[in-house]
Amino acid sequence: MKKIFENLTQYKSRILVALLLMTASTVCNLMLPTIMSNIVDKGIYPSDMEYIKTSCLMMFIISVIGFLTVVFGQKFTNEVVFGFCADLRRLVFEKVNTMTFGEMNELGTAALVTRSTHDTETLGWIVATLCDGVITIPVLFIGGIVLSFSKDVFLSLILLCFVPVVFVVVLAIGRKIEPLYKIADDYIDKQNDIMRERLRGIRVIRAFGSEEKEHNRMVKAINVMTTNLIKSNVSMGIISPMSLFMLNFSVVLILLVGSFRMENGISAVSSGDIFAVIQYVTLVMNSVMNIAYVIVQFPSAKVAAQRIGEVLSAEGIDDKIPDEAIDFSGDIIFDRVTFKYEGATEPAVSDVSFHIKAGQKVSVIGGTGSGKSTLVSLMLCFRMPTSGKVIYDGRSTESLSHKTVRRNISCVLQNSSIYSGTIRENIIMGKPDAADEEIRNAADIAELSDFVNTLENGFEHELSQSGKNLSGGQKQRLSIARAVIKNAPIYIFDDSFSALDFLTEARLRAKLSEKAEGKTQIVITQRVTSAMNSDIIFVMNNGKLVDSGKHSELLERCDIYREIYASQTGGVRK
Numbered sequence: 001m002k003k004i005f006e007n008l009t010q011y012k013s014r015i016l017v018a019l020l021l022m023t024a025s026t027v028c029n030l031m032l033p034t035i036m037s038n039i040v041d042k043g044i045y046p047s048d049m050e051y052i053k054t055s056c057l058m059m060f061i062i063s064v065i066g067f068l069t070v071v072f073g074q075k076f077t078n079e080v081v082f083g084f085c086a087d088l089r090r091l092v093f094e095k096v097n098t099m100t101f102g103e104m105n106e107l108g109t110a111a112l113v114t115r116s117t118h119d120t121e122t123l124g125w126i127v128a129t130l131c132d133g134v135i136t137i138p139v140l141f142i143g144g145i146v147l148s149f150s151k152d153v154f155l156s157l158i159l160l161c162f163v164p165v166v167f168v169v170v171l172a173i174g175r176k177i178e179p180l181y182k183i184a185d186d187y188i189d190k191q192n193d194i195m196r197e198r199l200r201g202i203r204v205i206r207a208f209g210s211e212e213k214e215h216n217r218m219v220k221a222i223n224v225m226t227t228n229l230i231k232s233n234v235s236m237g238i239i240s241p242m243s244l245f246m247l248n249f250s251v252v253l254i255l256l257v258g259s260f261r262m263e264n265g266i267s268a269v270s271s272g273d274i275f276a277v278i279q280y281v282t283l284v285m286n287s288v289m290n291i292a293y294v295i296v297q298f299p300s301a302k303v304a305a306q307r308i309g310e311v312l313s314a315e316g317i318d319d320k321i322p323d324e325a326i327d328f329s330g331d332i333i334f335d336r337v338t339f340k341y342e343g344a345t346e347p348a349v350s351d352v353s354f355h356i357k358a359g360q361k362v363s364v365i366g367g368t369g370s371g372k373s374t375l376v377s378l379m380l381c382f383r384m385p386t387s388g389k390v391i392y393d394g395r396s397t398e399s400l401s402h403k404t405v406r407r408n409i410s411c412v413l414q415n416s417s418i419y420s421g422t423i424r425e426n427i428i429m430g431k432p433d434a435a436d437e438e439i440r441n442a443a444d445i446a447e448l449s450d451f452v453n454t455l456e457n458g459f460e461h462e463l464s465q466s467g468k469n470l471s472g473g474q475k476q477r478l479s480i481a482r483a484v485i486k487n488a489p490i491y492i493f494d495d496s497f498s499a500l501d502f503l504t505e506a507r508l509r510a511k512l513s514e515k516a517e518g519k520t521q522i523v524i525t526q527r528v529t530s531a532m533n534s535d536i537i538f539v540m541n542n543g544k545l546v547d548s549g550k551h552s553e554l555l556e557r558c559d560i561y562r563e564i565y566a567s568q569t570g571g572v573r574k
Contacts, residue, residue: 004123004305004312007087008130011080018080018131021073026136028066030143033279035059037151041272077131085124091312092116098316101383102342107310110192115311118188119304126301129294137287137294144284151273151280154261158253159281162246163288170239170292177232178299184232185303187225194218239292247285251278321401328392328408330358330489330520332379337388339374347386348374349543356536358489361513361521363531365564366540372524373414375540376494379522381405410488412496414524416475418467423452424459426478430486438485445511446481447504448474472499480508484515491516494524502529509533528565537561 008015035055043052096104096112104112148156198205198214205214258274333355340347349371356362364372377383378390381402389396397405410430419426427442428434434442439459443449451474455461467475476499483491491512497505509530512521523530531537532551539547539554539561547558554561 004088004308005127007091008080008084008127010087011083014076014080015131018073018076019135021069021076022132022136023139025066025069025073026139026143028062028069029140029283030147030280031062032059033276033283034147035062036279037270037272037276039272040275041270045271073132077128080131081124081128084127085120088120088123088308089116092120092308095311095314095316099311099314100316101377103314103316105342107314108189108193110196111189111307112311113192114185114189115308118185119307122301122304123308125297129297133290133294137290140283140287141291144280144287148277148280148284151276152258155254155258155274155277156280158250158257159284162250163284166239166243166246166285166288166292169242170295173235173238174295174299177235178302180228180232180235181300181303184225184228185307187221187228190221191218191225194221236293239289243285243289243292247282250281250285254278254281321399321404323401323403323407326404326408328489330356330360331393332356332490332520333389333391334375334378335389335391337378337385337390339378339383340386347543349378349540351388352543352545353388354538354545354548356520356522358520359518360535361523361533362536362538363523363525363534364538364540365525365528365531365561367526367564369542370540371543372540373494374543376411376413376492376522376524379492380409380411408488409490409492410483410486411492412476412479412483412494414494414496416467416472416479416496418463418470418475418478420463420465422457422460422462423455423478426463427459427481427485430482430484434485442481442485445484445508445515446477447500447508447511448477448481451477473501473504476500477508480512484512488519490520490522492522492524495526497523497525497527497530505530526564528561528568 035058039052039055042048043055092112092115145156145159148159194214194217198218205211254274254277258277262271262274334352337349337352338347339349352371352375364375366372374383378385378397381390381397381400384397389398391397392400392405392408419429424439427439430442431438440449443452443459452458452461463469467478470478476496480493480496483493497508500508523534525531528551535550536548537551537554538545539558541560546560547554549558555565
């Protein structure tokens with residue numbers, strides 16, 4: 001929590017101004033009971049209208065000052081809170097972008113969303129309380145007690161008998177509700193996770209008639225969250241009526257004791273003093289209630305801080321190696337590479353060794369789960385080998401900056417990522433300073449030009465998030481255009497032609513070969529037709545490289561390749 005709140009240092013001047021303004025408002029509130037007491041004793045009792053008018057004018061001026069200081073104090077407080085929350089969300093966002101895949105999988109996307117929204121808002125409430133109450137609550141509490149004692153010590157002691165009772169109850173409630181908040185927040189994550197699954201798989205859910213099952217999953221998560229929130233709120237609900245009971249009971253006692261002492265002449269207490277003491281008791285009890293709510297809400301803030309701390313304390317990608325302005329030739333070596341995912345029982349790829357020479361067109365083929373995409377992750381340094389080495393131009397990825405590696409590779413990943421914005425903006429992500437001619441050329445290579453020409457706004461056509469207004473083939477072609485606009489020595493296409501018809505793919509591959517002539521091209525595919533014209537084909541099965549060679553050679557000697565070929569063409573032809 002300390003590390004999180006260090007972000008407030010840049011707002012210290014505004015926090016100081018807010019504290020001063022709120023303190024001034026509190027002082028104004030403390031002055032009003034004394035003035036009212038004097039009106040009763042020195043104005044109403046002797047019927048001095050001039051004194052009453054002067055005192056009322058003074059109360060009005062003080063009230064206006066108190067109002068203005070509160071308004072401007074809240075203004076500065078809100079600026080601090082909104083700025084702090086924005087900074088915290090930015091830190092979480094930046095950290096998420098540097099987290100490893102293992103760390104992201106451990107926390108989960110739904111949990112990361114909750115941490116940047118719900119948990120951040122909870123900590124914002126703590127900051128607001130800090131600006132509003134860190135000084136005003138003690139000033140109100142201590143000032144109310146001191147001024148109450150200045151009127152009558154004995155009556156003020158009645159107040160002090162009730163304050164410890166309130167604190168004891170509040171501390172007990174605070175300890176009780178902390179685990180309830182933790183469970184409730186965890187199930188907010190669960191709801192987000194279920195909702196994301198439901199939205200992404202809504203077609204499958206409807207196709208298999210699983211709406212009721214998914215509904216019940218959500219209901220269960222909501223019920224657990226609701227039950228714990230209700231329990232915590234019921235516990236918190238005890239504070240307000242208990243404090244009001246203590247307040248009203250103390251007021252009754254003060255009136256009884258004060259009137260008794262006045263009638264019997266035990267002290268010089270006046271009716272105005274009794275009135276002032278009651279007002280101060282109200283102020284003190286209000287400050288006690290505010291302290292109580294801070295204590296009760298602290299467990300929720302503590303849980304939120306811990307959850308955000310889990311994100312900010314993640315090690316992330318430790319790319320300490322400096323970036324180098326070097327260009328790869330395209331030579332790639334896998335030297336006995338093995339990789340095992342976190343929590344997996346078996347390696348995703350095991351003892352894989354091969355050599356891709358600069359300028360070669362190679363394909364990696366295999367069934368689902370054979371380890372093809374894992375090889376891509378290792379090439380891009382998204383993940384590092386458990387054992388073995390990935391080598392570029394004689395240098396292991398362990399000695400290269402991740403930025404250096406990725407700057408030399410242009411890739412289309414298995415899942416097409418389309419962002420809200422125009423077609424132009426999506427394409428130039430591959431090369432931000434690309435000229436219009438380069439954009440048109442990339443679209444032409446990716447067989448996207450015909451589609452763009454049918455649009456009224458052309459390349460300025462707006463795309464929805466995740467490309468919801470595009471077909472699967474259009475998404476893939478747009479992703480390919482984004483990749484080919486980048487001038488890199490290595491191009492990787494991870495199953496990026498699967499949504500294209502064979503004719504479109506053939507035209508695209510012909511243009512791509514011309515564009516990337518002399519550069520290393522790696523195609524990850526399940527289609528034999530996408531692989532058969534490559535210089536060399538690597539066949540993967542169950543995470544192992546079982547064979548490599550040209551199409552004709554593999555048909556002769558590789559049973560797995562021959563089986564894939566037969567399943568897609570209906571027979572084996574040499």
